[in-house]
Amino acid sequence: MKLSLGPVLFYWERRKLLDFYAEMAQLPLDIIYLGETVCAKRRALSLDDWLGLARDLRECGRAELVLSGLTLVEAASELSSLRRLCDNGELLVEANDMGAVQFLHERGRPFVAGPALNLYNAHALAELQDCGMLRWVPPVECSARLLRDCLVQMDMLGRRRPAVEVFAYGHLPLAYSARCFTARARNRAKDDCQFVCQEYPEGIPLLSQEGERLFTLNGIQTMSGQVGNLLPEYPKLSGLGVEVLRLSPRAEGMAEVVRAFDEVRCGALPPLAVDGCNGYWHGKPGMLRVEEVEL
């Protein structure tokens, strides 16, 4: 089993990003995703900066480096940036929009299909395989059963199974909007956001009126309120043939998270229960925590 570090979904300032990756480079990660997937206005690092960072990381570590593309691509300028990213010529790209798939397919470049692409059956997977998909990150609402069914359906179609990377840890990216909810929370217009999301390195908690943590506001993205954590499910993930577990960056404590997953893959017993949600994996509402004892 490989461990990957997903793209940073929050908006961190340049120094914080560089320090974060310097720390991550020392950890047993097999794949590191770089790049901005949420908001085109976040430019702490430019494309050249990301590519430079990738070169630095390559020198000091063994991790495969992948560049993730923007998810909600609206303005012509954003599409041009995405085209340049797909044309980078150095790194494998994670496509999070069919526009990126189109660019990469036109250029004959293989790609990772990110969790924002709607691939829920083998017929759809086969389509993207024909376009160059190497690895598949299923949508975060995908259950273990749906994942297994998709792989079995691939077999039935006589197709090679794609490498599967499951979103195993972090706030789940749930929705994308034209509206910036962080700017709205601060009574600012999106066009005058003043990059206020930098003040929230793990987004803004959204609570029900009873104080239940429901969602997390992260600019135009809405994330789960709880952190998803599939570490206790490690044996099942492994049994299903999942090749990569994605750990989605948090502002604090990420090294401990990576080490905890690494220990389990090196043979330690997985914890029986952890904080956070795992409902989707069990085919239930994503916000729920299904305890192992109930299975």
Place this chain on the structure above:
Amino acid sequence: MHLVCPAGSLPALKAALRQGADAVYVGFRDDTNARHFAGLNLDERQLESGLDLVRKAGRQLYVAVNTYAQPDGWIRWQRAVDRAAELGVDALIAADIGVLAYASRRHPDLALHLSVQGSATNPAALEFYRSRYNIRRAVLPRVLSLAQVRQVAERTSVPLEVFAFGSLCIMAEGRCHLSSYVTGESPNLCGVCSPARAVRWEQTPQGLNSRLNGVLIDSYADGEAAGYPTLCKGRFLVDGQRYHALEEPTSLNTLELIPQLAAMGIDAVKIEGRQRSPAYVEQVTHVWRQALDAYRRAPETFAVQSSWRAALGGLSEGSQTTLGAYHRSWQ
């Protein structure tokens, strides 16, 4: 511009035809479409008579098979596509690339429209669907500003359909899992958002609470107008403030954009609401037919009439309407 109207029942379809819809879109009575609500949609017999009425009126019928198929249900999606082709409908509205691939190869004469659930917001994504599946039209998600719609229209050869009126999805369609996070059922996989079976109303001494799978979505003081607890339209706490953190209960209304949309060469405008009553479809179609005809007769002097505005306002969520993402300041 073509006027595309919803029908969740035969009476609604008749109402849309009566009021001058150029096309009516419907779904089969199962989870293959994004309005899979109890008692909604057309069964086989109703579909056939509906198609007959559409043909006699010289209009068009589209069928939406626009949810995402899962392996254990694949055969149902395949059958839905085959059935639409057998009926000879004027277009199949689909989002899943597996479904689009099947339809384009098995039924090359069946016109395909990319559903809004396909989340295509830019010319490159549209080109993906055009070059691989020969889509003849695409419905744009309700996330683009008017300037962005113009940019897309200028850079794509795919004819475009945009949302004109109805419930306002504030998230990019096909890219929202909020409903499944709370209830286990999502638009992508189940054709529902904030499903009615998960809704619970409770009267308390403090007022009326609306819950979705137990989660408090809103709480209304006595006399305050209460709305359906769609997840993104609840009142929540953010930084200690209680407000509509995502969006207020409101409807999209773009009557005043008709001249701009027409100038961009938009092919069709869509009315949302297959889950709405025949009376609703009748009234909304009536207003939009009048407005489009008025524009066609005299584009230079087109102005939104107050009677149209009043009629649509009365049919809107929370009795308010917005230009939504088309208007940059909304974002």
